[in-house]
Amino acid sequence: MKAVVLGATRGMGRALARKLAERGDSVAVLGRDSAELERSGADLRARGAPGIRVATIACDLEKPDGFKAALDAAEDALLGLDTVIVTAGLFATQEALEADPALLARVLTVDFSNTVLFCEEARKKLLGRGGGTLCVFSSVAGDRGRKPVVLYGAAKAGLSRYLEGLDHRYRGQGLKTVCVKPGFVRTGMTEGLKAPPFAGEPEAVADQVLTAIDLGLPEVYAPAMWGLVMGVIKGLPRFVMRRVGF
Amino acid sequence: MSPLARWARLVYEFSGMRSSESLVSGWGRQFVPGVELRPEDLHRAPRAPLFRGLGRSYGDSSLPPSSQPLVVSTVRADRILAFDEVTGMLRAEAGLSLKALNRTFLPKGFFVPVTPGTQFVTLGGMVAADVHGKNHHVDGCFGSHVRRLSIEVADGRIVECGPDLERELFLATVGGMGLTGHILEVEFPLSRIPTPWIYQESERVPDVDTYVRKLKEAAHEWPMTVGWIDCLSRGSSLGRGILLKGRWARGDEAPANFPTEWPDVRVPFTMPEAVLGRLSVQAFNFGLYWSHFAKQKSGIVDPFRYFYPLDFIKDWNLGYGRRGLTQYQCVLPDAAGPDAARRFLELLTSRGGASFLCVIKDCGPQSAALLSFPMPGISIALDIAVRDDTQQLIDALNEFVIAEGGRIYLAKDAFTRREHFERMEPRLAEFQRVRRVWDPTLRFKSRQSIRLFGDAP
Incomplete structure (x- = not known):
């Protein structure tokens, strides 16, 4: 496999890139901070199976102009490309987003518009090569309008719908879309937040996502328990959702 | 507690739902109020009095002071x-x-x-x-x-x-x-x-004096030695044990395949304290000793079993009950004489101390590092379930260690008194001097440094 991972310097992206490299897949690490990219590149080279290619390419989800160039550079460095993974994204609490419109604009833009723009470039690239897998990290926050994640959840809801449509439209042409919906996972992004029950670890999530990519599953809840939890929450009537705190 | 509440508590603990947000502990499971943060970028970590790793030190070395109950774990900075x-x-x-x-x-x-x-x-x-x-x-x-x-x-x-x-x-x-x-x-x-495998020879030894003699002899020929003794046996078989000697296996004697790690086993819940009575310790040690029925054995063992025999039971510290455990590890210098280990064990058994595992290792020269633990002699490590009398037991053992010119290992300690520590650690003043050069206000501290070094709480 020849995979691009946007967001591989941190959290679930880091865990996923390590698993890819360890099992012998070539990886292009995309991220915004060049020093961080170097450190993650070195990490993957040291951990990776012998003979794999590891490339580091600057790409910032806040700068859509660079998306195409970054994907082209990744394709060149890996001598091909068949998988694009996006784990990058911004998170802020509902309170922080309500208080700061500038932050809100950033989160909505990065988590929805720019992620979609990146996916569109990846779609064209992969379809041009005869197909592949596009795996994007959305969130359980987009499954239902909920009090603690109104704004973040709205961006992720849009993203989830986009990914679903993409899968329906292009799977026949060989482009499989995998929408990952992580529940609470203990990473740097959620650091300092109170962990609910069934909180996951990035390594376990990475294992699940890898299986989903290999099998081409269109949707994966991670940890799997969140599939059940969200199944229940999706079924709750509005008058209940209005009263409960989650 | 009603039986129903007890069951609810058990299920709660078993499910891993118990909140660890506001409590932190070392491996010995003596919890104190505190928050552990695990940032990925240590350069941007919040200002904390202390960093920790995986929290495997037994006592309070990795616990933050009560005045600033925040500790940063480095585990996510792992590139x-x-x-x-x-x-x-x-x-x-x-x-x-x-x-x-x-x-x-x-x-x-x-x-x-x-x-x-x-x-x-x-x-x-x-x-x-x-x-x-x-x-x-x-x-x-x-x-x-x-x-x-x-x-x-x-x-x-x-x-x-x-x-x-x-x-x-x-x-x-x-x-x-x-x-x-x-x-x-x-x-x-x-x-x-040369290979990832270990060649090991092991030997059943009838008493502690023989054990220490053979341990020191083995040091001349073997790069790795360790052993376990039964600290409950009495009389002429006091401190009978098993001595293990090892080296990396050569290509011609090791299996061609790569050793697989054991699957993890978990201790499902905190053991009731009654399980840890003297009788079960005795039975465990008796079983361990006689499981090595042959006087001597040799063969190839995998490195995980050799170096990390307890790792495959994930939460073995839960086996020590609600009040947790402490490990007492000291080094007794060569000058204390070849019978120092026996006198140590006699003191331990006379005080009613019971340890599941008692490990005696050989120590070489002291390092130049200011607070490094080992010095030429033998190191003795005991796992002790915490009881009402643990403080008195540790005090008595420390008095013995001070008299023999030895010292304790900070990474294991939770009970040593400051006055005892100062008497066994003449290098402390130099350490504190260097520490103040780099940290004049003593911003970095732990519960242990407050207890043993006299830092402000």
Whole structure:
């Protein structure tokens, strides 16, 4: 496999890139901070199976102009490309987003518009090569309008719908879309937040996502328990959702 | 508590739902109020009095003071930053665990120059405790192999140090329990190994005097020695045990395949304390001793079983009951005489101390690091379930160790009194002097440094 991972310097992206490299897949690490990219590149080279290619390419989800160039550079460095993974994204609490419109604009833009723009470039690239897998990290926050994640959840809801449509439209042409919906996972992004029950670890999530990519599953809840939890929450009537705190 | 509430509590603990947000503990499971944060970027970590790794020190070395109940764990800063296949030189972020390191480098034919008895430690923790292993009499402590450390010191600067660079800071940081600054990166060479397997010879030994004599003899021929003794047996068989001698297996004697790690076993819940009575300790030790029925055995063993025999039971500390455990580990210098171990055991048994496992190791020369634990002699380690009389037992053992010129291992300690520690640690003044050079206000501290070094609480 020849995979691009946007967001591989941190959290679930880091865990996923390590698993890819360890099992012998070539990886292009995309991220915004060049020093961080170097450190993650070195990490993957040291951990990776012998003979794999590891490339580091600057790409910032806040700068859509660079998306195409970054994907082209990744394709060149890996001598091909068949998988694009996006784990990058911004998170802020509902309170922080309500208080700061500038932050809100950033989160909505990065988590929805720019992620979609990146996916569109990846779609064209992969379809041009005869197909592949596009795996994007959305969130359980987009499954239902909920009090603690109104704004973040709205961006992720849009993203989830986009990914679903993409899968329906292009799977026949060989482009499989995998929408990952992580529940609470203990990473740097959620650091300092109170962990609910069934909180996951990035390594376990990475294992699940890898299986989903290999099998081409269109949707994966991670940890799997969140599939059940969200199944229940999706079924709750509005008058209940209005009263409960989650 | 009603039976129903008791069951609810059991299910709650079993499910892992119990909140660890507001309590932290060391491996000994004596919880104190505190928050542990695990950032990925240590350079942007919140200002905290202390960093910790995986929290495997038994006592309060990795616990934050009650006035600033925040500790930063480095476990998510675990990237390998450079590795040279020729020299074996490795540089990594401080949170890289030995388990991850072994998984990556054992198949490539490399191993750490010194390993402690568990894989669940980080590089930063290995430096801070200056860990030693079965090869101490040959290779010294981990810190003697470290070439460079990157440390965030009290004024916020990041300082590179090593045996030939900012040597004072380096020697205070190795074994300094995180009190000189936050360890961010560690650089040291991995050793090449012929195969990932171990050739081991083991021997059943009838009493502790014989054990110590054979341990010291084995040091001349074997790079790795360790052993376990039964500290409950009495009379002429006091301290009977099993001595293990090992070396890396050669290509012609080792299996061709790579050793597989054991699947994890978990202790499902905190054991009731009655399980840990004297009788079960006796039965366990009797069983362990006679399971080695042959006087001598030899053969090839896998490195995980050899170096980390307890690691495959994930939460074995839960086996010590609600009040947790402590480990007492001391070194008795050669000058204390060959019978020092026997006198130590006699004191222990006369005080009614019962230890599931009692490990006696050989120690080589003392390191230049200011608070490094080992000195030439033998090290004795006891796992002790915490009871009402634990403080008195530790006091008595410490009096003995002071009289014999020995000292205790900070990474294990939770009960030693300050006056005892000062009497067994003449190097403390020099350590405190260097510490104040880099941290004049003593911003970095732990519960242990408050207890033993007299830091402000």
